[in-house]
Amino acid sequence: MQIAIVDYGRGNLHSVHSGLEKAVELSGVDAKVVLTSDPEVIAAADKVVFPGVGAMGDCYQQLLNSNLDTAVREAFKSKPFLGVCVGMQVLFETGEENGGSDGLGFVKGKVVKFAAEQGLKVPHMGWNEVFHNDHPLFEGIPQAARFYFVHSYKVQPADIAVQQAHCEYGGQFTAAVGADNWFATQFHPEKSHQWGLKLLSNFVKWNPAKS
Amino acid sequence: MSETIKISPLATRLIPCLDVDRGRVVKGVNFVGIRDAGDPIEIAVRYDQEGADEICFLDITASHESRATLLDTVEEIARRIFIPLTVGGGVREVADVRRLLNAGADKVAINTAAVMNPNLVKEASEAFGSQCIVVAIDPKEVAPGKWEIFTHGGRKATGIDAIEYAKKVAALGAGEILLTSMDRDGTKSGFDLKLTKAITESVSIPVIASGGVGNLQHLVDGVKVGGADAVLAASIFHFGEYSIAQAKSVLAENGITVRDDFNQK
Numbered sequence: 248m249q250i251a252i253v254d255y256g257r258g259n260l261h262s263v264h265s266g267l268e269k270a271v272e273l274s275g276v277d278a279k280v281v282l283t284s285d286p287e288v289i290a291a292a293d294k295v296v297f298p299g300v301g302a303m304g305d306c307y308q309q310l311l312n313s314n315l316d317t318a319v320r321e322a323f324k325s326k327p328f329l330g331v332c333v334g335m336q337v338l339f340e341t342g343e344e345n346g347g348s349d350g351l352g353f354v355k356g357k358v359v360k361f362a363a364e365q366g367l368k369v370p371h372m373g374w375n376e377v378f379h380n381d382h383p384l385f386e387g388i389p390q391a392a393r394f395y396f397v398h399s400y401k402v403q404p405a406d407i408a409v410q411q412a413h414c415e416y417g418g419q420f421t422a423a424v425g426a427d428n429w430f431a432t433q434f435h436p437e438k439s440h441q442w443g444l445k446l447l448s449n450f451v452k453w454n455p456a457k458s
Numbered sequence: 459m460s461e462t463i464k465i466s467p468l469a470t471r472l473i474p475c476l477d478v479d480r481g482r483v484v485k486g487v488n489f490v491g492i493r494d495a496g497d498p499i500e501i502a503v504r505y506d507q508e509g510a511d512e513i514c515f516l517d518i519t520a521s522h523e524s525r526a527t528l529l530d531t532v533e534e535i536a537r538r539i540f541i542p543l544t545v546g547g548g549v550r551e552v553a554d555v556r557r558l559l560n561a562g563a564d565k566v567a568i569n570t571a572a573v574m575n576p577n578l579v580k581e582a583s584e585a586f587g588s589q590c591i592v593v594a595i596d597p598k599e600v601a602p603g604k605w606e607i608f609t610h611g612g613r614k615a616t617g618i619d620a621i622e623y624a625k626k627v628a629a630l631g632a633g634e635i636l637l638t639s640m641d642r643d644g645t646k647s648g649f650d651l652k653l654t655k656a657i658t659e660s661v662s663i664p665v666i667a668s669g670g671v672g673n674l675q676h677l678v679d680g681v682k683v684g685g686a687d688a689v690l691a692a693s694i695f696h697f698g699e700y701s702i703a704q705a706k707s708v709l710a711e712n713g714i715t716v717r718d719d720f721n722q723k
Contacts, residue, residue, distance in 0.1 A: 261561070301589075
């Protein structure tokens with residue numbers, strides 16, 4: 248099995264790469280992890296991981312500039328797909344960052360900034376408790392397990408049914424979304440120690456039913 | 459009269475710090491089971507396994523020749539730990555930030571260069587996002603309740619007020635402040651709590667308290683009195699005086715939220 252990490256010049260790919268390699272080792276699955284900016288490698292991969300850091304608008308532009316948006320769209324529709332952090336945000340329709348920016352629009356909804364309330368700092372940076380649905384990617388992970396987050400914007404899915412996990416930070420926000428063959432997290436599983444590696448290893452083993 | 463204060467659900471981060479000179483941990487480490495006490499990679503992996511929430515790696519090498527070694531070390535640490543890694547030391551321009559991020563650092567700490575050219579904070583945060591730009595601030599108390607930024611390990615005064623500077627770098631896009639009291643660093647007498655409180659109350663970005671930790675109560679005070687979002691220490695962990703787990707249980711006993719859910723089956 249081949250797992251492709253989409254390299255479009257945005258994201259701490261080293262961490263995602265080493266996290267996935269560790270997860271492959273933990274899962275016992277025979278899989279190879281590759282970093283790629285080649286649409287054909289993405290098309291041929293069995294699973295696709297789509298990371299991203301920084302500003303949503305920049306990530307989206309960079310993805311278009313790299314001519315990888317079509318390959319990412321096909322992967323999102325057809326194979327086990329994992330978006331991480333801004334890689335999740337870019338899946339949505341619109342963002343507020345940098346004066347309003349577009350996303351891929353695969354998931355209906357928008358991306359909005361955290362309001363800096365009394366006692367709550369922005370960026371939301373650190374280890375927070377994640378409360379999740381009964382989804383295969385959270386198998387073996389207890390409720391309120393802590394994952395590492397670092398972001399100033401949060402997603403607001405139009406259809407709450409896609410929310411697979413939430414978190415508290417000045418009210419509830421969406422920590423993970425997913426449906427059918429795709430899944431995405433606001434937190435960084437590759438930086439979330441034991442539970443993050445568990446989630447990645449669940450992804451390596453995941454065989455979602457074709458939608 | 460009561461005041462409603464929102465309590466952050468985030469765990470207070472406990473960050474061991476490795477000061478590295480020419481690829482070796484400077485202050486030395488006295489760990490049972492570590493083959494090479496000066497090897498930053500082995501030590502970082504150990505802290506990751508023990509439950510550290512983040513690793514801070516500060517390169518204090520004076521010479522330029524060892525920069526390549528630094529990148530190799532950062533790359534190897536990043537490959538072997540699964541928690542965030544902050545790297546600082548000798549960052550002078552945007553290209554240095556890029557090199558460290560490409561080597562696998564999650565955040566890069568900028569110190570002297572930001573004092574000399576605050577615009578670097580803006581350029582770097584615009585290029586890579588605020589989330590990965592940490593500004594390291596090294597103040598000294600120059601009059602009661604007044605702190606000034608010093609550079610060159612506390613030897614060179616700048617005339618810049620620490621609180622004003624903290625506000626300025628936050629406005630320029632810093633995602634976090636690493637605050638090291640030059641009066642307390644290496645003294646083991648605890649954080650400068652007045653300074654920590656003054657800075658945490660002045661900015662809305664997270665603040666890491668650093669400099670002076672000699673026992674676990676100091677960590678508690680940094681959070682409860684100083685209002686720090688994260689606490690950093692080096693020697694108390696390196697010399698095996700306290701383990702990460704012990705530090706976390708003392709924080710927890712004092713009502714501070716910590717990440718202690720790892721190693722469960």
